[in-house]
Structures are given as C-alpha cells and as structure tokens.
Amino acid sequence: MHQEKTKHLQDLLSSKFKQQIVVSKIDLGDLVVEIQRESVGEFFKRLKEDPDLTFNMLTDVTAVDWLDKKSNRFEVVYHLRSFEHGYFVRVKVALPESDPTIDSVLPYWHAADFLESEVWDMYGINFRNNPDIRRMMMYEEFEGHPLRKDYPVQGKQPRIEMRYPEVRNTAKDMVRHTLVQINKSDRAGGAA
Amino acid sequence: MSLKRHLFNEDLGIGGVSTHMRPRALNDDLHTETMILNMGPAHPATHGTARIAVELSGEEIIDAAVEVGYLHRGFEKMCETVDYNQVIPYTDRLNYVSPIINNVGWSLAVEKLLGVEVPKRAQYIRVILSEISRICDHLTCLGASAMELGAFTAFLYLVEAREYLWDLVEEVTGARLTISYTRVGGLKHDLTADFAEKMHEAFKGVRFHLDNSDRLLSRNRIFLDRMCDVAVVSKEKAFSYGLTGPILRASGGDFDIRKANPYSSYEDFDFEVPLGTKGDNYDRFNVRFEEMKQSMSICEQAIANLPDGPISIDDPHVVLEDKDEVYKSIDGMINHFELVIRGVEPPAGEVYMSVEGGNGEVGFYVVSDGSGKPYRCRVRPPSYIHMGIIKEMLLGHSIADVVPTFGMINMIGGECDR
Numbered sequence: 001m002h003q004e005k006t007k008h009l010q011d012l013l014s015s016k017f018k019q020q021i022v023v024s025k026i027d028l029g030d031l032v033v034e035i036q037r038e039s040v041g042e043f044f045k046r047l048k049e050d051p052d053l054t055f056n057m058l059t060d061v062t063a064v065d066w067l068d069k070k071s072n073r074f075e076v077v078y079h080l081r082s083f084e085h086g087y088f089v090r091v092k093v094a095l096p097e098s099d100p101t102i103d104s105v106l107p108y109w110h111a112a113d114f115l116e117s118e119v120w121d122m123y124g125i126n127f128r129n130n131p132d133i134r135r136m137m138m139y140e141e142f143e144g145h146p147l148r149k150d151y152p153v154q155g156k157q158p159r160i161e162m163r164y165p166e167v168r169n170t171a172k173d174m175v176r177h178t179l180v181q182i183n184k185s186d187r188a189g190g191a192a
Numbered sequence: 193m194s195l196k197r198h199l200f201n202e203d204l205g206i207g208g209v210s211t212h213m214r215p216r217a218l219n220d221d222l223h224t225e226t227m228i229l230n231m232g233p234a235h236p237a238t239h240g241t242a243r244i245a246v247e248l249s250g251e252e253i254i255d256a257a258v259e260v261g262y263l264h265r266g267f268e269k270m271c272e273t274v275d276y277n278q279v280i281p282y283t284d285r286l287n288y289v290s291p292i293i294n295n296v297g298w299s300l301a302v303e304k305l306l307g308v309e310v311p312k313r314a315q316y317i318r319v320i321l322s323e324i325s326r327i328c329d330h331l332t333c334l335g336a337s338a339m340e341l342g343a344f345t346a347f348l349y350l351v352e353a354r355e356y357l358w359d360l361v362e363e364v365t366g367a368r369l370t371i372s373y374t375r376v377g378g379l380k381h382d383l384t385a386d387f388a389e390k391m392h393e394a395f396k397g398v399r400f401h402l403d404n405s406d407r408l409l410s411r412n413r414i415f416l417d418r419m420c421d422v423a424v425v426s427k428e429k430a431f432s433y434g435l436t437g438p439i440l441r442a443s444g445g446d447f448d449i450r451k452a453n454p455y456s457s458y459e460d461f462d463f464e465v466p467l468g469t470k471g472d473n474y475d476r477f478n479v480r481f482e483e484m485k486q487s488m489s490i491c492e493q494a495i496a497n498l499p500d501g502p503i504s505i506d507d508p509h510v511v512l513e514d515k516d517e518v519y520k521s522i523d524g525m526i527n528h529f530e531l532v533i534r535g536v537e538p539p540a541g542e543v544y545m546s547v548e549g550g551n552g553e554v555g556f557y558v559v560s561d562g563s564g565k566p567y568r569c570r571v572r573p574p575s576y577i578h579m580g581i582i583k584e585m586l587l588g589h590s591i592a593d594v595v596p597t598f599g600m601i602n603m604i605g606g607e608c609d610r
Contacts, residue, residue, distance in 0.1 A: 111434030
C-alpha cells in the first residue's frame with residue numbers, strides 16, 4: 001500500500017510540476033524529487049496549498065556538502081509530510097558554491113525558522129526572506145561553518161573578545177586574599 | 193546582540209508580538225516599563241540547558257526569545273569520522289533518557305540502506321526495550337514537571353518507578369543510560385533467561401506508582417490550575433511548527449510512526465494511540481500518562497509471543513561472526529578482520545528512517561558514498577524542533593506558566609543540541 005501511494009504521488013507530482021522537476025525517482029521506498037533553485041518558492045507554495053497534496057508538515061531541512069564530488073557543491077534536502085493523504089517526499093535542491101542562496105520556506109511552515117537557521121549555522125547556506133537567521137548551535141563570533149567538508153574535525157577557533165567589558169566583575173572585590181586564621185591556642189580544651 | 197535584536201524587532205515574522213502591541217499604561221503619568229528576565233541556561237525551576245529570555249509587563253509575558261545550543265558537541269561531524277557501528281555509542285547520548293530508541297533508529301536506518309531485515313526475535317526485543325525506554329522518558333518528563341510544580345511526592349513515586357525499569361534495562365544491557373545495545377544487523381546479545389518474570393514484577397511496581405501519582409496529581413487543584421488551559425496549541429499550528437510525538441497528539445494530530453509507518457514489527461501489536469482534545473499542558477500530561485499504559489501492554493504482548501531464533505542476521509559482512517568460527521576457520525578469521533578494520537560498507541545512496549521516540553519523530557538521514565564511514569549523518573531531533581514553538585506558547589501567559597510549559601515540552605539537551 002505504501003509503495004502504491006509513493007508511485008501515485010510520483011505520477012501526481014510529475015503531472016503537476018512538469019517544468020520544475022529535474023529528476024524524480026523512488027529510492028528505497030521514498031519518493032525523491034530534485035528541483036531547480038529558481039522554482040523553490042512556487043514549488044513549495046503549491047505543495048502546501050494544493051488540495052491534492054497539502055503537505056502540512058515540514059519534517060526536516062538539512063544540507064549535504066559534496067565538496068569536489070559534484071559540480072554543484074551544496075544540496076539542500078527537505079523532508080515533507082502530508083497527513084491528509086499520508087504522503088512523504090524528499091525534495092533536493094542543488095546550489096553552487098559561488099552563490100549558496102535559496103528562498104526560505106518560512107512563509108509556508110513555521111518549523112522552517114529553527115531548521116533553516118541551523119542549516120545556515122552549519123553550512124553557510126543563505127535563506128532569502130528569512131528575517132531571523134542566526135547562530136543556533138555555535139556562538140555568534142564563530143568563524144566558518146563547521147559541517148562543511150573543508151572545516152577540519154579538530155578545527156581551532158580564536159579566542160573571542162569579552163562581550164561586556166564595561167561590566168565590572170564585582171565578585172573580584174569579594175575575594176578574601178587572606179584565609180581565615182584559626183588560632184589553635186584559643187581552642188585549648190577542645191577537640192584533641 | 194542577537195537576543196536584543198530578537199526582543200526588540202518591530203517587524204518580527206509570523207507569531208511575534210511586536211512592541212507596539214504592548215498594553216497601554218492605565219495612567220499615562222505613571223511611569224511603567226517592561227522588564228527582561230533571563231531563565232536559564234541553568235535555572236533552579238527548570239530542567240535542561242536552554243535559555244529563555246522573557247520580556248515582562250508585570251507578570252505577563254509579552255515577548256520571549258529562546259536560545260539553544262549549550263550542549264552542542266558536534267554529533268553529526270563526529271559521525272562522519274567513525275564507522276557505522278561506532279556511531280551507536282554516540283546515539284546513546286542523543287536522548288539519554290531513552291537511548292535504546294535512538295540505537296534502534298540508527299540501526300534501522302543503516303539496515304534499510306543495506307537492504308537487510310533483522311530476524312523476528314531481534315525485532316521483538318527491540319520493541320520491548322524501546323517501549324520500556326519510552327516509559328522511562330515519560331516518567332522523567334512527568335516526574336520532573338510535577339516536582340517543579342511543587343508535587344515532590346509524585347516525583348519520588350515516578351522516579352522510583354523509573355528505577356525499576358532501569359534495573360530491567362541494566363539487567364539486559366549491562367548499563368543504565370549509555371547502553372549501546374543494538375548493532376547494525378541485530379543486537380549485542382539476547383535477553384536474560386528470567387527477563388519475563390522480572391519484567392512483570394517491575395510493571396507491577398510501575399502500575400502501583402502510576403496509580404498513586406495519578407491520584408496525587410489529577411485531583412490536585414494547584415496542579416490542575418497550572419496545567420489546564422495553559423499554552424494551548426491548535427492542531428494546525430502543531431503541524432506547521434513540525435511538532436510530533438505526544439505534543440502533536442495532545443493537540444489532536446493523529447500521527448504515530450508506529451502506526452503510520454510500522455517498523456520493527458509494530459504492526460503485530462494491538463495498541464491505542466491516545467489523543468488530546470484541547471492541546472494544553474494538561475492534555476500533554478494525560479497523553480503521556482496514557483501512552484505509558486499502552487507501552488506496558490505492548491511489552492506484555494511482545495514477551496508473550498516472543499519468537500525463538502537468532503538475534504542477528506547471518507551475514508559475515510555485516511555482523512561479527514561467532515568467536516568459535518573466528519578462532520577455528522580461516523574464512524571466519526578473514527571476515528572478522530575485514531569487518532573490524534573496514535566496517536560495514538553499505539552501497540552508495542541515501543536513506544531517511546524515522547522511529548517514534550519518547551518526544552517525537554527521531555529521524556536519521558544517512559548518506560553513504562560506499563565507504564565504511566557515513567558521508568553525512570543527520571538526525572532530525574524532535575526536541576530542537578519543539579523549542580521553536582515555545583515562544584508562541586508562552587506569549588500572553590504569566591511568568592509562572594513558563595515552568596509547566598517548558599516541562600511538558602520535555603526538552604532533552606543531548607538531543608536538542610547534538
């Protein structure tokens with residue numbers, strides 16, 4: 001039943017998106033669709049809003065770095081689910097290294113906010129029209145994008161500047177430089 | 193700073209309450225201003241390492257910013273440097289309250305890539321231990337949340353119940369948390385001989401404590417006041433924010449991967465998926481409570497019908513051979529050597545496999561280039577995605593509602609930050 005559904009979805013998508021879809025195949029039971037970067041906005045809008053599709057959940061957004069292995073270095077991978085029809089699809093978009101920019105899908109799914117921020121943090125892929133892209137896992141001063149294949153596993157980062165140098169550390173004033181003296185003779189007759 | 197930018201952004205995207213919507217002061221002469229309060233990353237009234245900065249007008253939350261990433265240790269980068277079986281100990285540290293579910297998810301993903309299926313007995317054992325872990329996860333969530341709301345007795349009951357189950361897990365796997373029980377293509381070893389009796393014994397204790405704490409909590413006015421009608425999430429919003437697991441089901445979204453896309457023989461078992469009607473904190477509490485009872489029923493069905501047979505597939509390129517074979521035959525020796533040095537080598541390709549974790553859909557997206565190490569390994573962490581809706585949930589509520597809401601989201605740092 002699952003296979004039939006996947007096949008049905010493949011036919012449906014092929015008929016609806018003749019221009020946009022570059023490759024469409026069934027890989028280990030899941031439908032995989034590759035689309036052009038230019039058609040991202042319209043494609044996802046219709047996936048969400050078309051009553052035959054209604055993909056109402058953005059399950060995951062991630063990326064793969066094909067350094068030197070493919071002509072387009074980056075690949076953004078979306079996993080989407082439709083609860084009404086029980087569909088599941090993987091959408092892939094290839095991006096060149098020179099301009100890793102793609103339209104955000106935040107207008108269609110709220111989940112894109114955190115997921116796209118993470119992809120930018122880890123891969124440096126820019127999401128157009130997502131106003132709140134920020135470092136999620138790394139700190140703000142981090143240089144580079146750690147999941148890229150050319151970022152070394154044991155990569156070292158420079159020390160960062162103090163964030164609020166004007167804030168005085170009052171704890172320093174409270175440190176007692178001389179330890180409390182215990183005068184043993186005072187305790188004569190106490191514990192031996 | 194990002195937080196300030198986040199807090200004072202006039203045209204926040206969807207969901208944000210921008211600053212011009214602040215309630216007008218009753219008396220314009222009276223000088224009032226909002227206050228920014230930091231909760232976390234280590235706050236006495238919450239558990240988990242996440243920072244929530246809230247902007248308050250009196251006690252009402254008018255804006256919130258969530259910061260995660262305090263427990264980031266580069267899981268995905270580390271996975272690219274080790275072979276497929278060596279990833280399993282790393283997956284223990286994702287959701288460390290229910291590590292077996294992560295182990296199972298990872299093993300299933302690699303097995304799907306290899307195109308193999310483990311024997312029925314191994315599948316049943318995976319189900320039994322996954323369900324025990326799910327109960328542990330829910331017990332931790334409910335117990336800790338109850339404690340944060342002042343119900344310390346309920347916390348002690350629930351943690352004692354969890355202790356019975358962890359003893360059971362320890363009995364089988366040898367460890368309580370970092371268990372690394374599954375292997376690609378099977379399991380580390382079989383159940384112990386008297387596992388069934390011990391399990392029934394433990395469940396008796398768990399049921400006793402569940403009944404007790406249910407009586408303590410669900411008729412407690414203080415508890416109900418702080419849980420009911422707080423942080424209501426509609427079904428549409430839950431879908432849009434990508435919520436899964438008990439949180440989605442509390443909002444009425446009928447989706448459970450065990451039912452929708454059965455893995456590891458879940459189709460053999462008869463169980464119900466509890467659904468909430470309102471989507472508030474109390475529904476999330478109730479859904480978890482009911483799920484524990486269902487999980488115990490699944491375990492009992494599985495142990496009653498546990499098939500005999502091997503616990504690993506019979507393929508020397510995937511699973512280590514018997515020591516007898518290794519020491520006494522040249523083939524066995526070579527296979528052992530190859531597997532230890534090169535690791536499992538799935539064909540080049542990619543796969544997405546998801547399992548129903550304690551908090552929601554735990555998905556593994558694995559890309560293989562045909563070598564012994566994964567080229568790319570991505571985890572879809574339910575907790576991380578759930579953190580995205582916290583702001584939306586909190587707006588308009590009072591500062592005291594942060595505690596039960598955050599507790600019911602049940603953010604697990606290891607899984608959220610990876």
